[in-house]
Amino acid sequence: MSESFPGDRSIKKISPVGPEFKAEQKRRAKEMKNRVYGSQILVHHRGTILAEKMPAELREMIKGNYEKYLNREAAKLDTGFKHFLSSQNSRIRSAAVGFIHRGLWGALGPENVRPALQVVSVVDRIKSGKSLAPPIWVRIVQGNELVISQLQKTVQKEFPAVRTAFRESLPEFLADYHISEPVVRTVTKRLTGTQVRVVDGLSARVEAIGGFYSPGTHTIFVAAHYVNENTKQQLTEIEEHELFHAISGRLVYEEATTERSELDDIQSTFTSHDDGRIGLHFMPPYFLDNNTQRFRWLNEAVTERLRIEYAKKRNSPLTYNTYLNEQKILEFLCKKGKREIPFEIFVRAYLEDYKPAVRKADSIIREWRHLRSTLNESFTPQFLVSLDNRIKQIGVEKVLMELEGRASER
Numbered sequence: 001m002s003e004s005f006p007g008d009r010s011i012k013k014i015s016p017v018g019p020e021f022k023a024e025q026k027r028r029a030k031e032m033k034n035r036v037y038g039s040q041i042l043v044h045h046r047g048t049i050l051a052e053k054m055p056a057e058l059r060e061m062i063k064g065n066y067e068k069y070l071n072r073e074a075a076k077l078d079t080g081f082k083h084f085l086s087s088q089n090s091r092i093r094s095a096a097v098g099f100i101h102r103g104l105w106g107a108l109g110p111e112n113v114r115p116a117l118q119v120v121s122v123v124d125r126i127k128s129g130k131s132l133a134p135p136i137w138v139r140i141v142q143g144n145e146l147v148i149s150q151l152q153k154t155v156q157k158e159f160p161a162v163r164t165a166f167r168e169s170l171p172e173f174l175a176d177y178h179i180s181e182p183v184v185r186t187v188t189k190r191l192t193g194t195q196v197r198v199v200d201g202l203s204a205r206v207e208a209i210g211g212f213y214s215p216g217t218h219t220i221f222v223a224a225h226y227v228n229e230n231t232k233q234q235l236t237e238i239e240e241h242e243l244f245h246a247i248s249g250r251l252v253y254e255e256a257t258t259e260r261s262e263l264d265d266i267q268s269t270f271t272s273h274d275d276g277r278i279g280l281h282f283m284p285p286y287f288l289d290n291n292t293q294r295f296r297w298l299n300e301a302v303t304e305r306l307r308i309e310y311a312k313k314r315n316s317p318l319t320y321n322t323y324l325n326e327q328k329i330l331e332f333l334c335k336k337g338k339r340e341i342p343f344e345i346f347v348r349a350y351l352e353d354y355k356p357a358v359r360k361a362d363s364i365i366r367e368w369r370h371l372r373s374t375l376n377e378s379f380t381p382q383f384l385v386s387l388d389n390r391i392k393q394i395g396v397e398k399v400l401m402e403l404e405g406r407a408s409e410r
């Protein structure tokens with residue numbers, strides 16, 4: 001199936017196990033292997049510093065666009081930062097501040113400055129909209145990078161054991177959900193090559209749980225403030241949550257862009273790949289007009305429920321439980337319709353890869369279709385889509401309240 005778009009762009013859905021995609025994934029993973037993720041938090045300020053050091057002439061030339069870019073980045077940084085500082089979860093708040101503290105101590109320690117004072121001044125200055133002197137930011141960035149690269153070594157040493165335990169118990173765990181042999185083989189194989197990177201949790205895009213999985217590079221990112229002796233158990237749990245994302249089924253878009261040079265009439269085509277679906281989270285190609293992602297909440301609910309059931313089966317401790325409202329909506333879908341829907345129907349759709357149809361009669365995403373029609377019968381047609389739209393409008397928590405209100409009226 002392929003569609004055409006104006007501007008010589010074409011898009012095709014491909015299987016995530018095909019050789020083209022695998023080659024690209026490998027290339028991307030290699031590319032990021034030596035990257036250090038210590039400076040995202042301060043990248044804007046570093047940008048300012050660079051701008052200040054630029055020759056005045058060059059600065060004048062790029063002024064308009066560059067300033068627009070800096071303002072946008074500053075707004076993003078402030079929002080991200082304030083979110084952490086105003087977090088109701090004191091553990092996140094103190095870990096976040098503690099992390100700046102550590103970065104600062106690494107950068108400024110030798111100068112006989114009490115780190116606590118430094119932390120306060122950084123936080124206060126950012127909150128009041130002031131900025132720090134460029135040389136201080138440079139040293140914070142350097143200190144942060146140093147800290148992150150050390151934490152990276154720790155995680156890299158410990159992660160393989162978590163992954164091995166996960167791989168070994170997966171077949172028996174998935175048997176509970178009646179997952180077919182070939183699917184178990186495919187998803188178990190997918191664990192090979194999963195890598196882990198430490199990121200600055202203050203500014204990186206991490207999930208509520210403290211990590212995220214990047215399908216394009218097959219990499220699990222974990223927030224730096226969970227890498228320490230006291231949070232070992234949490235770190236393992238974050239990694240397990242992300243490992244479920246890593247094995248989940250997917251669809252990939254292959255985009256081909258053709259450009260024709262007016263000068264010599266030479267035509268060249270560039271190919272790139274984009275994630276179309278990961279688990280139950282659907283993402284349209286980024287250049288489509290109706291750029292609406294769907295069912296992220298459902299994807300997280302299924303991921304977190306799987307992680308919890310996995311821990312229970314292994315008698316492992318559970319210190320975390322995130323996406324609570326999302327999980328309650330999932331529970332509602334299972335229990336409160338016209339008939340009970342077993343969780344395994346969700347799990348089978350979650351693990352399903354897109355496969356191009358060989359024959360016309362073949363269903364491409366059979367398990368997903370089955371889940372959708374089961375939900376339609378149990379509730380009303382298009383129930384899941386209306387739920388998704390409502391969540392986008394008013395948020396998960398309010399939707400849950402509406403659903404619970406409706407259930408008690410019955």
Ligand SMILES: [Zn+2]
Pocket residue numbers: 207241245300303
């Ligand atoms: Zn997640």
